[in-house]
Amino acid sequence: DAGVIQSPRHEVTEMGQEVTLRCKPISGHNSLFWYRQTMMRGLELLIYFNNNVPIDDSGMPEDRFSAKMPNASFSTLKIQPSEPRDSAVYFCASSKSRGRWTEAFFGQGTRLTVV
Amino acid sequence: RKEVEQDPGPFNVPEGATVAFNCTYSNSASQSFFWYRQDCRKEPKLLMSVYSSGNEDGRFTAQLNRASQYISLLIRDSKLSDSATYLCVVNLSNTGKLIFGQGTTLQVKP
Numbered sequence: 001d002a003g004v005i006q007s008p009r010h011e012v013t014e015m016g017q018e019v020t021l022r023c024k025p026i027s028g029h030n031s032l033f034w035y036r037q038t039m040m041r042g043l044e045l046l047i048y049f050n051n052n053v054p055i056d057d058s059g060m061p062e063d064r065f066s067a068k069m070p071n072a073s074f075s076t077l078k079i080q081p082s083e084p085r086d087s088a089v090y091f092c093a094s095s096k097s098r099g100r101w102t103e104a105f106f107g108q109g110t111r112l113t114v115v
Numbered sequence: 116r117k118e119v120e121q122d123p124g125p126f127n128v129p130e131g132a133t134v135a136f137n138c139t140y141s142n143s144a145s146q147s148f149f150w151y152r153q154d155c156r157k158e159p160k161l162l163m164s165v166y167s168s169g170n171e172d173g174r175f176t177a178q179l180n181r182a183s184q185y186i187s188l189l190i191r192d193s194k195l196s197d198s199a200t201y202l203c204v205v206n207l208s209n210t211g212k213l214i215f216g217q218g219t220t221l222q223v224k225p
Contacts, residue, residue, distance in 0.1 A: 042217035106158035
């Protein structure tokens, strides 16, 4: 299996531009997570989906952030408009829900820089 | 108060040393617990789950104290390759909502 695939690996954009991050989870996994990692705040859960349905988006920082999962094999995280404080590494992770002991597998992340 | 708290370190230890990391969590209803490892500029990966009775995997021992809401990881006979950030992780529900601590950085020196 190829694992969780994220694109792009790196993104540099100007403030005010729209940014779209993409994720392909592991085939057969039914939960998908978007995390953001910074030095100051560590790894923060933004949103997670179960069977393509958003379950908890309480971690989404503000209305500029939106996430979709149109099918079991694809998800996007969009930031519009982007701001310099959005600069971080964004990770997508997926898991096969087996109750409490489910293991999450992470993609390699997208390093976003907003200038 | 953060849901999962760890001492960020860094912990600088010589090869062969024993080192312990601690973690506390705030939600008493937390379902399950894990330690993940993250190498520099890489993604986190599962190191081990933490069971109520405590568990061991080679040089690594994890323990859970539900009454104190406290998790620990002990690494014996440290290797250079153990240098990484260790993330304490709590599952808040059966849907697998994983909350990560900020991580503890370990640097093992020759």
